[in-house]
Amino acid sequence: MADPVGTGRHRLAELTAAAAAAEVPPAGLCRDLALAYEKAGDPAAAMRWALATTDAGGDLTCWTAAAGVLRRASAGAAASVVSPGAAASAGAAASAGVAVPARAAVAAAAGGAVVPSPVAGHAARSARVALLGSYTTAQLAALLPLAAARAGVAVEVYECGYGQYRQEVLDPGSGLYRFGPDVVILAVHEGEAALPALAEDPERAVATEVGRWTSLWEIITARLGARVIQHTFVVPDTEAFGHLALRTPGSRSSMLAAVNAALGRAAAGGQVAFVDCERLAATVGKRSWFDPRYWHRAKQAVSLAHVPTLARHTAAVLGAQLGTSRKCLVLDLDNTLWGGVLGEEGLAGIALGDGPVGEAFSTFQEYIGRLRARGVILAVCSKNNEADAREAFERHPAMRLRLDDIAMFSASWEDKPTQIRRIASTLGIGLDSLVFVDDNPAEREVVRQLVPEVDVIALPRDPHGYVRAVADYPFFEPAALTTEDTARTEQYRARARAAELAASATSLEEFHRGLEMVATVVPLDELTLPRVVQLIGKTNQFNLTTRRRGEAEVAELAADPSTAVICVRLADRFADHGLVAVVIARRAAEPGGAVLDVDTWLMSCRVIGRTLEDEIAGLIVAEARRLGCSSVRGHYLPTAKNALVADLYPRLGFRPDPAAPADAGRAAPAGGPGVAPADGTGAGATRWVLPVASALNRPGLIRVVDARAGGAAVASASARTMEEVAG
Known part of the structure; x- marks a missing residue:
């Protein structure tokens, strides 16, 4: 007779070994590990792997299974949000009696212990979220708790009936009011916009349509005291006017774009945020985003293949509104901000600015600079001689980033987890505010293992893909842009200088x-x-x-x-x-x-x-x-x-x-x-x-x-x- 316990442990060992062979395990493997740990009676590990599924791709089947694991695991204990950075932690495997995979040797080499991310007490906001849709939103509602947990928010979701969003908002006796949401998501599609195919007075038509939505916002914020997150309209790729639509203000596609822009202006500084579905659809392809077969058969305005993407970005905006976005981007130098190893190639030998590879690194620096300009804190974490590393910022003519852009500059021969902890301590922010970028998979892995609170972005081998890798990371999403945000780097650089002053002072x-x-x-x-x-x-x-x-x-x-x-x-x-x-x-x-x-x-x-x-x-x-x-x-x-x-x-x-x-x-x-x-x-x-x-x-x-x-x-x-x- 087969030993079910032994068989389960053998299966876990196989899955864990497969995960150890990949820096970012595929979604199917994450799902299988989540289910296996759930079956083994380890809900903490099951939740870690369920959340890891969200970083491994947008497969609807995998997301649905992972969402089920998270829901069942949370039902048995107080719902907690965990760091997916430690999803492949050897500590989780050990807790189920599984042999620790070889990847744990990376952590051991750095002189530390493998510590699984905690389940209880990890950073979490909670929110009651109402999902009000103009189309079928059942799949989005099912995935939203999983996506929100990854964004640092534990949510309870209320879903209105199909197309009943306006009635729910206008009726004080509706289920929406009984639910009492903290956040209302208006998941609406372009078919809900009351715009004609061609308007004689497009300005009036746009203003009327904008007023229809802002009046809903006002009711939601005034009566419910809730924040609003609205999905923008996706301009269809089927346009009867063809390219002429661009210079025909009264065409429906031109007016939809104008409504999106006007809604953005109307919401400036208020309690309304947006998920830019127009941008998401353009990224994946509009013909893929909207599939008429789903619409005609099930009134599904977003192709099922892209519901996970919509859930992920909606959760990122939700997290930003509730204050869980990441604050600081920690950057390696060699082969990350420039090509080559500075200590070996010398200042004149690194690839930066000239040639295809050099241009790729310069473009990456320019994108990082744009993140800094809107409030993301930048820090350097490099194994290098500090004087040499600083010289590159000061003297290389193709450097797009300068020392003034860096809030804290850490270049030494200490291991990177130690440097990262010091960066967080000096800047006075939590480790769960940091995101680490490094070209070296071993360095990325040791940070995942020893500082699991830190998110780690896996850069591709080709530097031409660096910008896309960082741009695809959604959890730097800002809630708003204030003057303090734009001056944040200088404020945190001042904090680092103050730390130096504190070290030299004889008393507090x-x-x-x-x-x-x-x-x-x-x-x-x-x-x-x-x-x-x-x-x-x-x-x-x-x-x-x-x-x-x-x-x-x-x-x-x-x-x-x-x-x-x-x-x-x-x-x-x-x-x-x-x-x-x-x-x-x-x-x-x-x-x-x-x-x-x-x-x-x-x-x-x-x-x-x-x-x-x-x-x-x-x-x-x-x-x-x-x-x-x-x-x-x-x-x-x-x-x-x-x-x-x-x-x-x-x-x-x-x-x-x-x-x-x-x-x-x-x-x-x-x-x-x-x-x-x-x-x-x-x-x-x-x-x-x-x-x-x-x-x-x-x-x-x-x-x-x-x-x-x-x-x-x-x-x-x-x-x-x-x-x-x-x-």
């Missing part, structure tokens, strides 16, 4: 004084509102309540005269870090006197540990006095990521609120989603009070000026010191 106080910091309180206006909303949407560590608010809600709160909004910029002698801190507090009438209730207090991780929080506490007290409050009340709502500020209020002199609910302070469950309840009564929540008459012990290491009085135009003339504001 000396270090802080040497930074010569100036905090400026600025008004909330049309210039600062997008950045404030961005911080509210993505800040996790220094965030006392983790309440997420959209632009309209923040603007409405700020318009209330009983609400105080504090926006703070910070600059030091190295850089202007931009708007880095936000406080929203509301005056509440209480039997014992008015209280200023701190609804939101958050600060960018780039300035944590600089005593700015002490100065902001003084600003909060000053606002309480201005509003006639006798005390300030603060809330701490614990999440999986904000333990950093658990003791902030008591450290600042606040005392436990005797009027707090009886269950305040009870232990919070581990592995929470990272979003606190809006009412302040979640598990582990604490409340703190501080009389405004209490003297705050501020370190005095930051000069604070208030530029709100009279607006920015008079900031230099009427700037007041902190003592004047608080006095």
